[in-house]
Every structure is written in C-alpha cells, then in structure tokens.
Amino acid sequence: MEKKILVTGASGFIGSFLVEGALERGMQVWAGVRKSSSRKYLQDSRIHFAVLDFTDSDRLASQLEEQKRQHGKWDYIIHCAGVTKCLDKADFEIGNYWATRHFIETLKRLDMLPVNFIYISSLSIFGPIREKDYSSICETDTPQPNTAYGLSKLHTEEYLKSLTNFPYVIFRPTGVYGPRERDYFLMAKSVQQHVDFAAGFKRQDITFVFVKDLVQAIYLAIEKNVTGRAYFVSDGKVYSSHTFSDLIRKELGNPWMLRFVCPLFLLKAISFVAENVGRILRKTSTLNCDKYRIMKQRNWRCDISPLEKELGYVPEYPLERGVKEIIAWYKKEGWL
Template structure:
C-alpha cells in the first residue's frame, strides 16, 4: 500500500509540480484545494501519469479556520506526510497575510498532532522573504542563522508561521525557504518575460543588486527529500541554485535564448513608489490586489538575496540540477509550447 501525502496549495504553481513529483515517486496524493480552484490541470496530470506512476490522486477541501475543522480531514486521510505549500503571496493587508500564511499553518500543524496515527514529517514551504535581504557588500551569503529582517508583510507572515511551528516541539518539522522560484506555469516572473518579449527591459533605479533563483524542479526535488528526513525536531533549509546573479542576468539570458533585443530602461525609484502608492489606493475599492505595491518595491529593489545552500547540501544531500540558464531554457520552451509567449 502506498504512503499518503497531503499537499496543500496543490492547484498553484509549486503545488502542481509537487503533486507530479509525489505521484511519480509512488505516493498516494491528497491534493488540498479550494472549491473554487481550477483543478483541470491536475486531473490531466494524473491521467497523463496513469501509465507510468503508481501513485493515486484524490482531492480534499479542508477548512483551515481552526484545528478542529481540519481534524476530520486529517483523521480520514491517515497521512504519513504533509507538505504545506498553500499561502497568500498577495493580500490587502497584514492581517490577511498573517491569517492565511501563519494562523492557517498553525492550525494545520496543531491538527496533525491530534490524529491517532503519528505524522512522519510536516514540511512547511516558507520563503527566503522570511529572512529578508542583506547588504550588497555583505561578506557572507544569507544563511539559516542570519538574523531575520523581512521587508514585506508577506515575509513577516512567513516568519510568524515559522515561529508558531517552532513552539510545537513534538512536530517532526522541516522548513524549506526557497528564493525566487521560476519554471513552467509560473505567473509572476513571467510578467517580466512578457515585458521583455514586447521590447522593454525595465529596472527600478540604478543601484546594483545580487539576486538568487531556483528552478521549480530543484525545489520540488529537495522537498521530496525532506519527506524522508530522519532528524527529530525541526530543520530549516534555504534553497536556491547556489549561485548569485547580478540584476541584469535574468534579462540577458532571456534575450540570448529568445533572440530578442529589448530596450533597457531604468525608471526612477521615486516614480515607481508613486505608481505603487496610486495602485494601492485604487485597490482599496477593488477585490483584486495589485501586482505592484509599496512593499513589493522594497522587495524588488533589495540589495542582496544571495543565500548559502550548504545546510541543504549537508542535511538533505541537495545538489541543484539547474542553473539559471538551463532552467530558463526549459521554462521558455514550455511557455512557447503552451502559447504563453
């Protein structure tokens, strides 16, 4: 009988890839989604893998509002593992970020400790945003021991979730902190690719930056490894491809691989902050959250997101298979094949 894994946020970008990897490894996957979620892609994925994967895909619709509301789902599922990848990357305010990213995480973890069959591993998909950036001239990369200084409410909410989980001493916990994740199906960095394809290579200000990236297949691979981690208690791992890139590297590689020659333009920071402020104001009267806001500007202009992956190499035997060039080549091929670009 296959072991069961609950994957939250299954209909999202990273969640979709997690479901695929888990099915291919022979887990029976219970994909936690909202009733309104588009699950057509996951159903097609399961059908496509029917001949090669031994895992079975099921859908569940948990209510994260309390540990009591989650308990029946977890008890019925009899899960060996939970990968909590659900979360809000855009929200109207700090309260909403904290509710979805921190309180819901706590409720799920608490419920997982109440079931009759003990959980083998709880993997929480956090973010490098929970630590925040460091100075451009920093002598060392971001590590798991770097003092957290998040620059966004999103980052603060992820850090709050980590702190909540740390209080549950009996929880067999692995925290994964990916840097900027890209790959097939990703929609946020994709906005940059769309802009480049249309002939514009835009930057905020002229200050230098160090950036880091991770291809989604590497992130998913190390997450699968985390399920089998035997260490008791809590482990934390920062995840990237292990390299640092200057602020122009992504666009330069895109242009090289696509044959495009967009016009490079540096927009004044003050102007972008004004635009972000206007978008935030208008969003108060809308149900949607703008892609750009004042906090996002802080994140986009941060000086240094380079992180060490030595802990993951030692603890999870993580060895990235994709650098930015290789991952971007595969990503662009998928976008073109699926008519995104």
C-alpha cells in the same frame, strides 16, 4: 507499503509540481485543494483529492475527521498552501500564520500528526540584510522581514519551532520559477514586447531556484528522515539584476529591447498609488508597497551548503537551462 502524502496548495504552481514529484516516487498522493481550485495540472488518475478549507477551523476539522475515517492519517504533509497577494496586509497573517496554526492544532487534536511536516517558507523572512558586503544570508542570521508576507512566514516558523515533539522541516526558497508560473512570465511577455525594467541603479545580487530543484530538495528531506531543520534553497549561483531578462531575450531570438531603470524613489511612489487604487477597486495589484520593498532589496544571496552537505542536494537547473525550459513551455502552451 506505499506512503501517504498530502500536498496542500496543490492547485498552485509549486504545489502541482510537488504532487508530480510524489507520484514519481510511488507515493499515495492527496492533493489538498479548495472547492473552487482549478485542477488543470492535477489530471493524473492516481491523485486523490482532499478539499480543505483553511479559512474555517470548524469546517477544516470536519474535513480532516472524514479523511481519517475513510483513509487514515497521512505519513507526510507538505504545507504549500498560503497567500502571496492580499488587499489587506492583515490577511497575510491570517492566511499564512493563523491558517497553519489552526491546521496543526487540528491535526494534533485528531491524532493525525504525520511522520514529517514540511513547511514552505521564504527567503523573504530575512529582509534586506548583509547589503554592505553582499555576503550570503546564513541560518544563524537574525530575520528582519520588511514585508507583511515575510513577517507572516516568520511568525509561522517561530510557531513550528515552539512546538514540543513536532516533526518539521522548513524550506526557504529564493525566487522560484518554472513552467506554469505567472509572475516571471510577465517579464518574458515584456521582453517579447521589447521592454525590460529594472529597479534602482545600485548593484543587486539575485538568486533563483527552478521549481524542479525545489521539489528535489523537499523529497530528499523526506527520504533522509530529517526533522527540526530549516534550509535555504537556490540553484547555488548568483546573478545580476539583468541576467534573467537577458537570457529570456536570447531564447526569444534576441529581439531589440529598451531597458528602463526606475529610480527607487519613483518606484516607491508608483507602488503606493497602485496599491491604493487596487484597494479602492478591490483588486490585488501586482505592484504594491510590499513588492516595492522586495524589488528594493539588493542582496538575495543565501547559503545552501547545509542543504548540500546534509541532504546531498545537487541543483540541476542553472538559470540558463531553466529559462530555456520555461520559454519553450510558454511557447508550447501559447502564452508567448
């Protein structure tokens, strides 16, 4: 019998690939979306849709009750929905921690708990640690988030771990890139326009994971019935701060390029101004104080050996292959 799976945040970059991953594995797939969500990358006729409002607990309860009445409960839930950009820092806590908590409490109340609940967290929960020796961040380290986003993800993880007899797996990906993603696209657009930008002069070790490798890791956990674990996810390699833009430049035919390095004190001032202008205009700014702290962080190494040993994860997309694929996709779609 086909297993039923819900992917929340299905209209987003990672969520849409998770939906495709479930279809490829022969599952009955529900794409969890908002009423206003784009369904551009959710066109497969096999997809069922579950309109879920995580901002209203009463409405969410009604929506889940209707789902249970018509289709029963899901065997698996991948909770990818959340917020990454907010005007007010308090909204991170509301959109990530409280929304997830209300969701799980409603599932419990309606007797709709799945066999496994997969939560997409972030490497950001650990903050700027191990920056003296640039060693890998490990699962035994104490999280020290320095962003509102990272703190909200940490609070959610702590809540999941506090639950009794609740089956969960947490994934903490580093920088996720791939087709359809827009933040790294801005870098490609900048390089195409002959400009590259770096934050600070001190050494920075960066890690990445291609979206299809993240999808692979998540479904390995489902297939192997793992619960009560948290995993870092990367492609297993470490890169310098210029590697990504250098590979983009190569795929674009090596256009001439000016590389600017912004001192951190200046970047901090610019981020502060951009955030407050955005607040006045009621628009989220790409550059803000949280983003500054992320760009300031020097060490993004993480230990993926538990993922490799316990789940048999073998990343298939080193950065060079991944960049080649995204640039080809950007060109095909007319983004570049």
